[in-house]
Amino acid sequence: MLSKKTKYGIKALTYLAKKEQRDPIPIAEISKSENISLKFLESILLTLRKNELLGSKKGKGGGYYLLKEPSEIQMTVVMRILEGPISMVPCVSLNFYKKCADCPDETKCAVHNLMTELRDSSLEIFRNTTLADLCNC
Amino acid sequence: MLSKKTKYGIKALTYLAKKEQRDPIPIAEISKSENISLKFLESILLTLRKNELLGSKKGKGGGYYLLKEPSEIQMTVVMRILEGPISMVPCVSLNFYKKCADCPDETKCAVHNLMTELRDSSLEIFRNTTLADLCNC
DNA sequence: TAATACCCTACTATATTAATAGGATATACA
DNA sequence: TGTATATCCTATTAATATAGTAGGGTATTA
Numbered sequence: 001m002l003s004k005k006t007k008y009g010i011k012a013l014t015y016l017a018k019k020e021q022r023d024p025i026p027i028a029e030i031s032k033s034e035n036i037s038l039k040f041l042e043s044i045l046l047t048l049r050k051n052e053l054l055g056s057k058k059g060k061g062g063g064y065y066l067l068k069e070p071s072e073i074q075m076t077v078v079m080r081i082l083e084g085p086i087s088m089v090p091c092v093s094l095n096f097y098k099k100c101a102d103c104p105d106e107t108k109c110a111v112h113n114l115m116t117e118l119r120d121s122s123l124e125i126f127r128n129t130t131l132a133d134l135c136n137c
Numbered sequence: 138m139l140s141k142k143t144k145y146g147i148k149a150l151t152y153l154a155k156k157e158q159r160d161p162i163p164i165a166e167i168s169k170s171e172n173i174s175l176k177f178l179e180s181i182l183l184t185l186r187k188n189e190l191l192g193s194k195k196g197k198g199g200g201y202y203l204l205k206e207p208s209e210i211q212m213t214v215v216m217r218i219l220e221g222p223i224s225m226v227p228c229v230s231l232n233f234y235k236k237c238a239d240c241p242d243e244t245k246c247a248v249h250n251l252m253t254e255l256r257d258s259s260l261e262i263f264r265n266t267t268l269a270d271l272c273n274c
Numbered sequence: 275t276a277a278t279a280c281c282c283t284a285c286t287a288t289a290t291t292a293a294t295a296g297g298a299t300a301t302a303c304a
Numbered sequence: 305t306g307t308a309t310a311t312c313c314t315a316t317t318a319a320t321a322t323a324g325t326a327g328g329g330t331a332t333t334a
Contacts, residue, residue: 002225014247035239059332088139102172110271134247196301
């Protein structure tokens with residue numbers, strides 16, 4: 001299951017991407033428009049900022065804004081920040097690899113091989129989809 | 138993340154599929170061979186039996202056995218029984234559909250559309266993979 | 275200096291996962 | 305018929321993750 005964190009994060013990014021200007025947008029505006037709990041959204045945008053997808057400005061007239069063009073933000077990056085590994089098992093993950101304790105030989109593991117195939121197809125979709133693509137919905 | 142339940146379930150099914158005969162195999166044998174907690178595996182095989190993938194025989198000489206040929210068991214079926222929906226969000230699920238409370242229009246939702254694409258590619262892999270394919274690892 | 279809006283830490287309720295425990299029931303075989 | 309074998313079934317639990325909530329701190333603008 002996709003976490004609400006990721007779901008809300010993507011919605012917020014899309015909201016920002018759809019704006020013509022790149023002026024700071026307050027959290028409250030996104031929260032209202034997308035029906036997301038303000039405090040929860042606050043923490044999500046904070047992680048996106050710490051991972052250099054968003055910039056922020058404090059005080060009156062402040063808010064969050066995209067640091068790159070929507071067409072330059074791949075969904076692989078967004079997913080890894082918000083959801084973690086693309087792969088469904090650590091032994092298949094490229095960025096979060098961890099060996100299985102119970103499995104003596106990965107190359108002969110049915111789960112490993114099935115999940116490798118799945119990861120590859122997911123990765124292709126996330127790589128070929130940018131925030132700009134998601135704005136055309 | 139793939140649950141251990143699903144992981145162990147697939148491993149157990151593959152173990153049974155690899156056997157030449159379709160004689161009943163005791164849980165303990167699978168448990169030892171695949172390094173899976175006996176009691177946990179017990180509950181997993183029980184659900185697979187209740188969902189008509191496995192048959193069982195009690196008493197001495199008893200155990201579990203496949204009810205169909207491995208080549209006739211699609212991974213879509215296995216995944217839905219063990220893991221639940223293929224889709225990462227309920228609003229995209231074919232078999233477990235549920236509308237999002239926060240989302241006024243699915244067709245315009247970035248998450249919905251991205252996850253639909255993802256589901257389709259996952260579905261294609263799971264449909265085109267049978268237990269027999271997983272035995273060739 | 276007052277209002278705005280992000281920044282940060284800590285806490286909590288709920289649900290899920292991954293088992294574990296313990297016994298009931300059915301079967302084979304001597 | 306008795307005993308060992310092996311599934312069947314319910315209930316409980318420890319650990320973890322999720323989805324928030326609470327409360328105040330800090331920077332900026334007008």
